[in-house]
Amino acid sequence: MAELNISERQAGDITILDMDGKVTIGEGSVALRNTIRRLLGEGKKKILLNLGTVGYIDSSGIGELVSSFTAVNKEGGSLKLLNLTQKIQDLLAITKLLTVFDVFENEGDALASYN
Amino acid sequence: MATDNETKFSIVSTIEAIDEAVVRTVEFATVAGFRDDAIFGIDMAVREAVANAVKHGNKLDSTKMVEITLIGLVNGIEIMIRDFGEGFDVDQVPDPTNPENLLKASGRGILFMHNFVDQVAWERHVGGGTIVRMIKRLL
Numbered sequence: 001m002a003e004l005n006i007s008e009r010q011a012g013d014i015t016i017l018d019m020d021g022k023v024t025i026g027e028g029s030v031a032l033r034n035t036i037r038r039l040l041g042e043g044k045k046k047i048l049l050n051l052g053t054v055g056y057i058d059s060s061g062i063g064e065l066v067s068s069f070t071a072v073n074k075e076g077g078s079l080k081l082l083n084l085t086q087k088i089q090d091l092l093a094i095t096k097l098l099t100v101f102d103v104f105e106n107e108g109d110a111l112a113s114y115n
Numbered sequence: 116m117a118t119d120n121e122t123k124f125s126i127v128s129t130i131e132a133i134d135e136a137v138v139r140t141v142e143f144a145t146v147a148g149f150r151d152d153a154i155f156g157i158d159m160a161v162r163e164a165v166a167n168a169v170k171h172g173n174k175l176d177s178t179k180m181v182e183i184t185l186i187g188l189v190n191g192i193e194i195m196i197r198d199f200g201e202g203f204d205v206d207q208v209p210d211p212t213n214p215e216n217l218l219k220a221s222g223r224g225i226l227f228m229h230n231f232v233d234q235v236a237w238e239r240h241v242g243g244g245t246i247v248r249m250i251k252r253l254l
Contacts, residue, residue, distance in 0.1 A: 024162070025130055025133065025162075025166050025170075026130040026131065026133075058159065058162050058163065058166070058224075058227075059163055059166075059221070059223040059224040059226075059227055060166065060221075062223055063219075063220040063221050063223065064220070066217075066218055066219070066220055067220045069218075070218055087155065091227075094226065094227070094230055095211060095212060095217075095223055095226065096212045096217060097217065099217075100217055100218070
């Protein structure tokens with residue numbers, strides 16, 4: 001089984017990525033990077049990462065979130081985060097990245113924020 | 116080599132081998148009495164230290180090993196991770212929480228290590244390479 005499974009769905013022009021598993025150095029980080037690159041290549045620039053069932057993330061995974069954020073911004077898009085577990089929220093607080101990312105607990109609120 | 120309160124093992128310098136080091140350390144820590152959040156912290160700190168040793172120390176050179184030593188203390192565990200690289204000055208690593216560094220893709224591993232264990236220090240090994248020593252205490 002893959003370290004990280006990413007399911008994709010659309011809500012209008014917003015792409016929601018439901019992520020399940022671990023975002024760690026190696027396979028998990030690469031899977032996220034490849035997915036973001038592909039979406040940008042398809043012109044999909046409004047991206048919502050649902051991390052509700054991501055049980056583990058390391059510094060490499062955090063770095064991949066940052067790289068995704070900057071790559072999407074560079075294309076004039078917007079990447080936001082949904083459903084952080086307490087542990088991931090703590091890691092983003094330690095790294096002061098909660099000041100960088102838009103974070104939502106409710107999918108409706110997250111989708112509305114793109115308009 | 117292994118005794119009741121000391122275990123030594125090596126892994127090859129590949130990304131895939133990092134998990135093995137983490138799993139074996141977590142098993143050791145569990146036997147030593149750590150649970151839940153403390154185990155999460157040990158897992159995080161060891162993953163970061165071993166990843167640094169594999170990537171930045173040994174530079175993914177499959178001929179170089181990463182040596183892990185786990186020692187049971189009266190009130191915790193000591194974790195030593197040695198690589199065979201050229202070493203680095205930890206004081207020269209930029210603070211990833213500085214605003215100018217927030218959007219950098221890397222450089223947060225040492226921050227996590229400091230956060231999740233009680234003590235962490237780097238030193239050169241007389242036989243070459245770098246050793247990271249970490250101590251995690253039970254309550």
